[in-house]
Amino acid sequence: MVAVEEGHEHVSPATSGVPEVAVIGYALANLLGRAGIETRVHERCTEPYPLPRACHLDAEIMRIFQNIGLGDEMAALVEPSRGMLFVDADGRPLFDYEDFVRDPILGWHEDYVFIQPELDAVLRAGVDRFDCVDVRLGAEVADWREVPARWVVACDGAAGTSRPRAGIDFVDLGYDQRWLVVDVMLSRPVELPGIICQVCDPKRPATFVPSARDHRRWEFRLAPGESDEQAADPENVWQLLAPWLQPGDGELVRAAVYDFHATVAETWRHGRLLLAGDAAHQMPPFMGQGMCSGIRDAANLAWKLQAVLHNGAPEGLLDSYEAERRPHVERCIELSIEAGRLLDEPAFPEPDSDDGERWSRLPPLSGLFQQSAAPAPFPIGHQARQPTVVLEGERLLLDDLAGPGWYLVSDGPAGGAGLARVVDATRLGDPDGWLARLLGGSAAVLIRPDRYVYGTASTTADVAALLADARRSVGLESA
Ligand SMILES: Cc1cc2nc3c(=O)[nH]c(=O)nc-3n(C[C@H](O)[C@H](O)[C@H](O)COP(=O)(O)OP(=O)(O)OC[C@H]3O[C@@H](n4cnc5c(N)ncnc54)[C@H](O)[C@@H]3O)c2cc1C
Numbered sequence: 001m002v003a004v005e006e007g008h009e010h011v012s013p014a015t016s017g018v019p020e021v022a023v024i025g026y027a028l029a030n031l032l033g034r035a036g037i038e039t040r041v042h043e044r045c046t047e048p049y050p051l052p053r054a055c056h057l058d059a060e061i062m063r064i065f066q067n068i069g070l071g072d073e074m075a076a077l078v079e080p081s082r083g084m085l086f087v088d089a090d091g092r093p094l095f096d097y098e099d100f101v102r103d104p105i106l107g108w109h110e111d112y113v114f115i116q117p118e119l120d121a122v123l124r125a126g127v128d129r130f131d132c133v134d135v136r137l138g139a140e141v142a143d144w145r146e147v148p149a150r151w152v153v154a155c156d157g158a159a160g161t162s163r164p165r166a167g168i169d170f171v172d173l174g175y176d177q178r179w180l181v182v183d184v185m186l187s188r189p190v191e192l193p194g195i196i197c198q199v200c201d202p203k204r205p206a207t208f209v210p211s212a213r214d215h216r217r218w219e220f221r222l223a224p225g226e227s228d229e230q231a232a233d234p235e236n237v238w239q240l241l242a243p244w245l246q247p248g249d250g251e252l253v254r255a256a257v258y259d260f261h262a263t264v265a266e267t268w269r270h271g272r273l274l275l276a277g278d279a280a281h282q283m284p285p286f287m288g289q290g291m292c293s294g295i296r297d298a299a300n301l302a303w304k305l306q307a308v309l310h311n312g313a314p315e316g317l318l319d320s321y322e323a324e325r326r327p328h329v330e331r332c333i334e335l336s337i338e339a340g341r342l343l344d345e346p347a348f349p350e351p352d353s354d355d356g357e358r359w360s361r362l363p364p365l366s367g368l369f370q371q372s373a374a375p376a377p378f379p380i381g382h383q384a385r386q387p388t389v390v391l392e393g394e395r396l397l398l399d400d401l402a403g404p405g406w407y408l409v410s411d412g413p414a415g416g417a418g419l420a421r422v423v424d425a426t427r428l429g430d431p432d433g434w435l436a437r438l439l440g441g442s443a444a445v446l447i448r449p450d451r452y453v454y455g456t457a458s459t460t461a462d463v464a465a466l467l468a469d470a471r472r473s474v475g476l477e478s479a
Contacts, residue, residue, distance in 0.1 A: 019134065020309050022147045024162060025155030028276065030068040030123060031302035033130025034404060037309060040149060041133060044140035048120035051254045052183055055113050055211040056081060056196075056288030057295075059359055060383055062108035063451060064299050067399055069129070073122050078112035079212045082195045084339075086346060089201035091193075091243075094346050097339070098361075100354045105434070106451075107386035107397045110360055111288075113211045144273055151272050151305060151318075155294065158261075158278040166270040173330075175262035175284055175337050178222040180231045182241065186214040186250040198286070198343055205343035207286065208244065218244070219285070221343075228257040260284040260340075262333045268322035276301060281329045286339035289332045289362075297325050303405075303449035307474055314475040324367035331363045357437075359383060368473045370446075370455025370466065379453045384445065385438040390429025398423070398435070399451065406454075406470070409435070410444040410463065417467035417479040420446060446470055 019040040021032055032039040057078070065074040084097040102110050127133050144152050144162040154162030163170075192210060199206040209217040220240050222231050230236060232255040238247050264281045268274060277294030301321050307313035342349060352361050357378055364381035379385075386398050398409075406420035416422045425435050439445055442456040444463045454473075457466040468478055 019149045020151065021305055022149035022152045023155060024141050024144065024147070024152065024160070025157065025277065025279075026120075026124065026127070028153055028155060028298040028302060029127045029133050029135070030070070030130075031064075031298050032305065033127055033133040034068050035302055035306040035310075036132055037302075037306060039130075039133045041127070041135045042139045042141045042147065043135065043137050046137045048117055048124060050117055052116040052211070052215065052217070054116050054285075054288065054291040055209050055215065055217050057112050057114060057292055058288075058362075059104065059106040059108040059110050060362075060451075061292050061295050062112065063106050063383070063386065063399065064295055066107070066397065067299075067404065067451070068126065070122055070126050073126075074114075074119065077118050077122065077212070078114040080109040081111040081113045081210075083111065084196040084198060085193070086198045086200055086342060088346075089199065089203070091197075091199075094200060095348045097349060098352055098354075102354065102359060103356065105357070105359050105385045106383055107388070107399070113209065115212050115215050149272075150309070151274065153274045153276055153301065154279045155277045155298070156279050158263075158282050160279045162273060163265055163275055163279050166273050168270060168275070169266050170263035170282075171266050173262035173264065173333055173337075175260065175333075175340075177260045177284070177340075178226075178228075179258055179260055180220045180222055180237070180240070181254065181256055181258050182218040182220070182237055182252070183254040184216045184218070184241070184245070184250040185253055186216060186245075188249060190245050190249045192216065192244060198339070200343050200346040202344070204240070206240075214250070216245075216250070222257065231255075231257055262337055264326065264330060264333065268326065269318065274301060274318065274321065280325075281333065283329075283333040283336045284340050285336070286343075287332065287336040289336060293329050293332055296328070297321075299450045300325050304474075306449075307476075312476060317475050320368050324365045328363060328365055335361060357382070357385075365452055368448075368454070369452070370469055372455075379440065379445075380455055382453055384447045384451055384453045385434055386451070387430065387432060387434030387438060389435055390431060391427075395431070398438075401428075402447075405449050406447065408444050408446050408463070408467070409438060411439055411442070412460065414444060414460070414463050415467075417464065417471065419467055419471055419476070419479070 020038040022040045024042050026043050029041045065071050086094045156162050197208040205221040207219040211217050237255045261282045265275050268280050276297040283290050304317050369381050388395050389398055402423050408420040409423045412426050414422050443460045444457040446454040446466055448454045454470050455466050457463040
């Protein structure tokens with residue numbers, strides 16, 4: 001039985017010895033490798049950074065890992081997280097950030113915790129799968145303008161030199177606080193909350209994250225007069241930890257002061273240079289979205305680079321990267337600042353809707369999506385539901401069945417107009433009824449390579465127009 005019809009155009013890359021894309025930093029390498037793009041990674045560090053910074057990621061990021069073929073390995077390392085609770089100085093609950101549990105509609109739980117060096121190691125090893133990716137470790141780029149490649153993507157972090165060398169400033173969104181970040185590896189069982197806690201203590205706002213396995217994270221806001229040295233002194237750190245645990249309960253693996261900022265680069269493209277991750281934006285960590293936003297940048301950029309380099313789309317398509325990602329990041333920054341503000345002004349946050357079709361508080365994307373005079377149907381611009389489906393007795397997640405690239409889920413046979421693989425829903429088992437919910441009564445749903453819903457067709461007769469609209473939006477001629 002054929003449930004998925006091939007539909008992709010592929011133009012082979014010219015092999016001139018000059019990479020199609022150079023990446024400074026590691027972030028994009030797996031996505032570009034998966035897309036078959038000749039890539040050179042320049043990374044100045046020979047080893048992954050040994051200490052955790054990020055410890056939270058979300059369902060969309062797990063889906064991206066799944067789509068680069070690392071879902072199972074990552075699933076073995078992460079643990080589902082139970083949300084976020086605001087408590088007073090004595091640990092008494094004030095309010096839940098959300099008072100409901102969402103269904104794992106992307107195929108993954110809404111939130112996870114993890115130990116970053118473990119994840120970084122899987123991502124680095126993952127790159128070795130791709131012959132088209134050439135990794136240069138210990139290779140510090142002095143000036144991106146001297147890097148040979150058709151496109152250069154700077155994922156060189158907030159302090160990276162590519163952005164300033166391109167004359168791009170950070171726009172300051174008005175958030176500057178100093179926080180002490182403390183990581184502990186527990187050496188014996190200690191009774192600690194199993195949920196992320198934001199401590200609304202006017203004297204010492206703090207965050208506690210029950211990270212994966214034995215890793216626990218605390219963050220304490222510093223008062224203006226406190227020096228970095230004073231704050232990070234082990235004696236001071238154990239004093240701050242005293243309400244939670246005692247020396248002997250665990251090993252202090254890091255106590256460092258970080259400046260939490262909110263900034264966004266004024267433009268994300270300068271000729272052949274594209275900025276991604278912290279090189280393009282920074283946010284305070286209260287929503288755990290800094291790294292997640294960078295990985296979303298990478299997923300958005302990867303398919304567009306592939307379309308331009310291999311599928312005949314015009315370079316202008318790459319301008320949609322900033323147009324789509326920047327408003328989304330700015331909203332993440334606002335949400336992060338808002339969550340941090342609640343530490344000072346505890347007040348029940350505006351409740352989010354539990355409408356069953358949203359997977360998180362994050363906003364939809366707007367940009368290259370089906371345009372219609374009528375208000376867009378709800379899922380357009382949102383991550384598509386990812387149901388478990390059954391094919392010939394085997395249960396599998398829909399993205400795994402569909403494969404990389406665009407896919408069209410149709411309520412019966414259809415063509416993909418040279419753009420999309422077609423997944424005929426009538427040939428699949430739908431054990432949870434979620435495939436039907438993805439279709440939502442329409443004849444077809446078109447899903448972009450980054451798994452956002454591009455658009456829907458109400459009737460079979462509208463499918464061709466939907467595909468033609470998508471081809472136009474990425475700058476491809478009609479099929
Ligand atoms: C305390 C704290 C907690 C956080 N918690 C979370 C969280 O829970 N969830 C979350 O999603 N985010 C979190 N973040 C944010 C997250 O850590 C960052 O957003 C993320 O690490 C940024 O990744 P990046 O690859 O863009 O930049 P970086 O991690 O800074 O990586 C830049 C890379 O580029 C390389 N590089 C730089 N310059 C050059 C050069 N000239 N040549 C070659 N290589 C170069 C560097 O060696 C490095 O490997 C947190 C941050 C902090 C500080």
